[in-house]
């Protein structure tokens with residue numbers, strides 16, 4: 001069996017467009033170049049990551065220079081290129097503007113992909129959703145090229161290639177899945193299902209800057225200085241996890257890929273081409289810390305659920321930073337919203353109805369939501385320290 005291939009090429013910054021194009025071109029070369037993925041006349045969707053309307057310097061969204069490079073190469077290969085994503089809240093066209101991608105679209109005359117309407121996708125092999133309405137953009141495209149960033153994610157630990165396709169679920173419907181699927185493991189399985197349905201042909205990872213700390217939008221930009229490419233998305237995530245020091249066992253999307261036999265998740269089964277990936281390794285990447293080993297107790301399912309809920313950090317508003325934009329309120333999947341910044345501090349978050357999806361944290365443009373550790377989490381950490 002041939003090994004999965006991930007290509008990596010160093011790229012220091014986004015300053016010089018030609019250098020960015022050169023790096024992406026060099027990265028694709030060992031995989032056969034863009035021509036191996038895009039044929040003349042094909043409709044190409046560049047699925048970017050515009051989680052929330054933030055400037056490119058925040059490193060929460062795909063950098064416009066990376067979109068320009070991917071688009072130029074796809075156009076060169078004869079493709080008809082459109083660009084899009086569905087942010088958690090807000091109009092995609094406006095969010096693309098804030099993220100600096102709309103300017104690139106005007107410059108290269110790229111179409112805005114249809115993320116407002118949906119088309120029905122089916123896949124008999126899927127575990128969570130055999131039938132799903134995804135953005136029409138995915139059905140319109142002959143080829144999907146996904147362009148994410150490697151970032152920490154407060155709910156899913158890490159977000160990159162596989163998770164980027166969650167954005168094919170339009171707008172606030174994403175939040176509804178957070179609500180309907182009880183655990184992050186089920187949510188991860190849904191993400192795998194989406195990848196099986198939409199089948200991106202190629203992932204170009206914008207890892208010039210990733211994000212550590214409280215990602216996917218409130219963390220810190222972290223220079224990784226690389227661009228990566230692969231047609232095997234779990235393999236791409238496996239390499240990115242190795243670079244940032246993330247234990248893949250703690251990444252639900254990787255576990256879901258492994259469990260459902262989707263792609264390649266083991267580093268030893270991956271051939272890394274191009275530059276030596278080990279030279280990009282970061283020892284101090286601030287990861288999402290979780291209490292990883294809750295002792296197994298023979299308790300009923302409901303008790304396990306209760307423990308899990310107690311262990312999850314709770315969102316709290318930092319009122320000094322809050323500008324009352326109401327993005328958290330609008331993005332909360334709970335009905336009525338479990339968060340309301342207009343209330344007095346003690347009642348701003350309803351801990352009884354909050355499902356700890358952290359959408360509010362993700363959508364807040366001001367980093368005005370902190371995630372407070374629970375009392376049970378503190379006890380587990382303390383006993384882990386004492387037991388060392």
Ligand code: SF4
Nearest residue numbers: 332354355357358360
């Ligand atoms: S308050 Fe925040 S974490 Fe809780 S359910 Fe709403 S969006 Fe999710």
Ligand code: SF4
Nearest residue numbers: 322323325326328364
């Ligand atoms: S907490 Fe953040 S998202 Fe919510 S209203 Fe304040 S600034 Fe906006």
